[in-house]
Each structure stands twice: as C-alpha cells, then as structure tokens.
Amino acid sequence: MPQKRKPPRLWLRTETDxxxxxxxxxxxxxxxxxxxxxxxxxxxxxxxxxLHDYLAEKYEAPRGGRASEITVGDVLTVYLDEKSSATARPxxxxxxxxxxxxxxxxxxxSDIKGKTCREFAAHRATQAGAxxxxxxxxxxxxxxxxxxxxxxxxxxxxxxxxxxxxxxxxRSEAARLLLACMGWERVSEDPDARWRRRxxxxxxxxxxxxxxxLYTGTRPGAIKALQWMRNTTGGWADxxxxxxxxxxxxxxxxxxxxxxxxxxxxxxLAHMARWKRMDGWEADRTGLRYIVHYxxxxxxxxNKAFRSAIAAAGLSDDVTPHILRHTRGTWxxxxxxxxxxxxxxxxxxxxxxxxxxxxxxxxxxxxxxDAY
Numbered sequence: 001m002p003q004k005r006k007p008p009r010l011w012l013r014t015e016t017d018x019x020x021x022x023x024x025x026x027x028x029x030x031x032x033x034x035x036x037x038x039x040x041x042x043x044x045x046x047x048x049x050x051l052h053d054y055l056a057e058k059y060e061a062p063r064g065g066r067a068s069e070i071t072v073g074d075v076l077t078v079y080l081d082e083k084s085s086a087t088a089r090p091x092x093x094x095x096x097x098x099x100x101x102x103x104x105x106x107x108x109x110s111d112i113k114g115k116t117c118r119e120f121a122a123h124r125a126t127q128a129g130a131x132x133x134x135x136x137x138x139x140x141x142x143x144x145x146x147x148x149x150x151x152x153x154x155x156x157x158x159x160x161x162x163x164x165x166x167x168x169x170x171r172s173e174a175a176r177l178l179l180a181c182m183g184w185e186r187v188s189e190d191p192d193a194r195w196r197r198r199x200x201x202x203x204x205x206x207x208x209x210x211x212x213x214l215y216t217g218t219r220p221g222a223i224k225a226l227q228w229m230r231n232t233t234g235g236w237a238d239x240x241x242x243x244x245x246x247x248x249x250x251x252x253x254x255x256x257x258x259x260x261x262x263x264x265x266x267x268x269l270a271h272m273a274r275w276k277r278m279d280g281w282e283a284d285r286t287g288l289r290y291i292v293h294y295x296x297x298x299x300x301x302x303n304k305a306f307r308s309a310i311a312a313a314g315l316s317d318d319v320t321p322h323i324l325r326h327t328r329g330t331w332x333x334x335x336x337x338x339x340x341x342x343x344x345x346x347x348x349x350x351x352x353x354x355x356x357x358x359x360x361x362x363x364x365x366x367x368x369x370d371a372y
Contacts, residue, residue: 064148073105079140114157127159168330176313181207185312203305213324215268220321226291258347329357
C-alpha cells in the first residue's frame with residue numbers, strides 16, 4: 001500500500017556556498033519539490049510566514065457541495081478570487097472579507113445562524129459596520145451558490161439599519177465653518193464673539209470641499225476625486241455646461257452609492273471659475289488637476305484639518321464631513337424643492353429622500369395638522 005503523501009512543511013537544510021562555508025536555511029518541502037524561502041535558521045517567523053503564503057497560494061477551495069462540509073473560508077476565498085475586484089469598492093470588500101474570515105473562516109456554512117450573526121455584530125462593535133460586512137458575506141454565499149451550487153443556502157440575520165441622521169448645519173453654523181476653513185477662529189463661545197486670524201493656518205483647501213458639499217450634496221470622497229478635466233479616476237466639472245459629473249469614466253458604483261450628474265448653482269459656479277483661474281487654467285494652459293487639493297496634491301484624508309476647523313468655529317464634535325451632504329438635503333426640504341428634483345440631485349430615490357429629509361421641512365404635515 002503506497003505511503004500517504006505528507007503535506008507541505010518547513011525543513012532546515014544545511015547548504016554550502018561557493019566559498020565552502022556551511023549555513024542552514026529554511027526550505028519548503030512539498031513532495032519531491034524543495035522551495036527556497038530565503039530565510040536563514042534564525043529567521044523562523046519569516047519562514048513560517050513563507051509557508052503560510054505558499055499554502056494560501058496552493059490551496060484550491062472546493063466548488064459546490066454540502067453546506068455542512070464547505071467552510072465559510074472556502075466561500076470567501078472563491079468570492080475574493082473571482083468577484084471582489086469587480087465590485088464597486090474592491091478595497092473595502094477585501095478588508096471586510098479579512099474580518100469575516102478571521103471570525104467565521106473555519107466554521108462550516110451550516111453553522112451560520114442568527115446567533116452566530118449576533119455574535120459577530122458584538123465582536124465587530126459597531127452595528128453599522130457589522131451590517132456592511134454581513135451584507136458582503138451574504139453576497140459571497142449567493143455568488144457561490146449561483147455559480148457552483150449548495151444543498152442548503154444559510155439565511156443571515158443582519159443588524160437593523162441605523163436611524164437617519166438628524167444633525168445638520170444651520171445657515172449661521174455653515175458660515176462659521178467656512179470662516180474657520182479660511183483661517184479665522186472665534187475668540188470665545190459667545191455667539192457674538194469676535195473673530196481673529198489663526199496663526200500658521202494651512203486648511204484653506206477645506207473651503208472648496210465645504211462649498212461643493214453644501215451646494216451639491218456630493219459625498220466627501222467623490223468631492224476629493226473631482227478634477228477640472230474628464231478622466232478615468234474621478235468625476236469632473238464641465239464649467240461650460242455648469243454640471244459636475246461625479247462618476248469617473250467607466251466607473252462602477254454600488255446601487256446605494258449612486259453618482260448622478262448635478263447642476264452647479266450660480267453662486268458656486270462663480271467660486272469655481274475663480275478657483276480654476278487660481279489653479280492655472282487660463283487661455284490654453286493646463287493647470288492643476290484636482291479641484292480640491294493641498295498645495296497641488298490630491299487630498300487623501302481631510303479629517304484632521306476638518307476637526308481643527310470645527311474647533312475654530314466653535315462647533316460640536318458631531319459635525320463631520322458627511323454632514324455637508326445631510327445639510328444640503330435638509331435645506332432642499334426646507335425650501336420646498338420638489339422631492340423628485342431634490343432626490344435626483346442627491347442621487348437618492350424619492351422614497352429615500354422623503355424618509356430621510358422631509359420631516360425637517362417646517363411645513364411638514366402642516367395641512368394634516370391644521371385639517372380641523
């Protein structure tokens with residue numbers, strides 16, 4: 001009876017170099033194959049990592065079968081290899097798969113119950129984050145079943161959706177935030193307090209982000225990617241037509257993160273025309289690419305500068321960059337803009353817009369309230 005083949009393993013081999021000196025190094029033995037790791041005898045941890053990477057590359061997840069025999073890790077591996085790069089947010093999908101695999105990886109699919117989903121939500125700490133990760137797990141299971149087949153498809157229990165955001169900026173708060181972005185700060189907490197120039201201010205780029213956010217409701221990530229010319233990595237501003245195209249050429253977006261074009265308000269258009277001249281776009285000259293930039297470079301993270309601005313403006317810590325979008329939706333409701341037009345400018349369905357913003361309209365349900 002033939003001997004059962006051993007799995008790949010590490011082996012410390014003694015070698016002789018060209019000068020006749022002996023040294024020990026780790027190799028991976030896989031049957032008759034010897035694979036060098038490049039690790040010496042004392043580099044045990046690096047050698048173990050090399051073996052782990054080798055096994056990960058070599059491993060082939062099963063395709064189809066019984067839910068009691070296929071692990072969640074197998075399903076996530078298939079989804080990562082075949083589908084994740086085609087999702088709207090590949091990097092976020094890969095990060096979620098890593099978190100899911102750490103918690104569920106060695107469990108068979110049949111072990112997924114409401115209890116295990118709730119345990120993951122508690123492990124994840126945030127309900128919103130747990131819901132997003134479990135949605136990716138659900139998509140992975142459905143993809144696996146559609147492509148290869150399962151005898152039983154487990155049902156996932158997701159945490160409840162978070163309630164709509166209530167906080168938005170008033171007109172005076174928005175003005176204070178803009179002043180802070182341009183380098184001013186309030187002397188005290190008194191509403192009538194004087195303002196003074198902040199020394200060594202370097203956050204003027206935020207003023208562009210805030211104005212575009214307030215006038216268009218575009219998400220901060222999309223604003224940072226906006227450019228003055230058509231491109232394949234972000235949206236762009238067509239100044240002649242007065243339209244911001246928030247989606248890059250050929251970009252795929254998630255169904256709940258739509259990026260429709262938005263008309264530029266007259267006041268914002270004047271600001272943007274001035275910014276474009278400042279960025280070197282005059283006559284036939286080509287200037288800086290990004291509309292919101294930090295000394296010519298694209299803005300990657302604005303959180304630190306934004307926190308500094310809200311502190312200078314005397315605003316509360318619950319004011320985040322995303323509040324600009326919520327403020328735009330609330331102001332549209334307060335101005336009685338038709339729901340279909342307001343929803344379209346924000347990239348929402350009418351139902352989503354009315355559920356999230358309409359109750360902030362001072363005239364909300366006035367006719368029903370005064371019916372008798």
